[in-house]
Amino acid sequence: xxxxxxxxxxxxxxxxxxxxxxxCSGCMENQQPGDCFSRDCVLQKKLRxxxxxxxxxxxxxxxxxxxxxxxxxxxxxxxxxxx
Numbered sequence: 001x002x003x004x005x006x007x008x009x010x011x012x013x014x015x016x017x018x019x020x021x022x023x024c025s026g027c028m029e030n031q032q033p034g035d036c037f038s039r040d041c042v043l044q045k046k047l048r049x050x051x052x053x054x055x056x057x058x059x060x061x062x063x064x065x066x067x068x069x070x071x072x073x074x075x076x077x078x079x080x081x082x083x
Contacts, residue, residue: 004028008042009061009068010049016069037067 005013005026013019013026027039034040037060038050050056050068057075061068068075 006049007038007069008036008049009038009070010051011069018069037061037064 005019007013007016007027009027013024016024018024019026027036031039041060042048042050042053045053047053050061057070057079061070062072062075062079
């Protein structure tokens with residue numbers, strides 16, 4: 001596995017249909033500030049991945065459309081199991 005292909009959201013870009021189809025080059029290659037909430041947030045907090053955050057999964061990625069490619073049902077389960 002190529003670590004450069006792990007998105008800041010934690011998803012492995014090498015398994016992403018959008019990346020594999022050439023519609024996305026991964027969040028660290030060509031994305032700019034403002035292109036991706038998860039990328040911007042992780043870089044601002046000086047983390048490697050979203051899952052390292054104490055607030056993961058935060059209310060923003062649970063409620064804001066297209067903020068992450070992670071499965072909404074899994075994120076909800078993760079938040080409930082965190083308590």
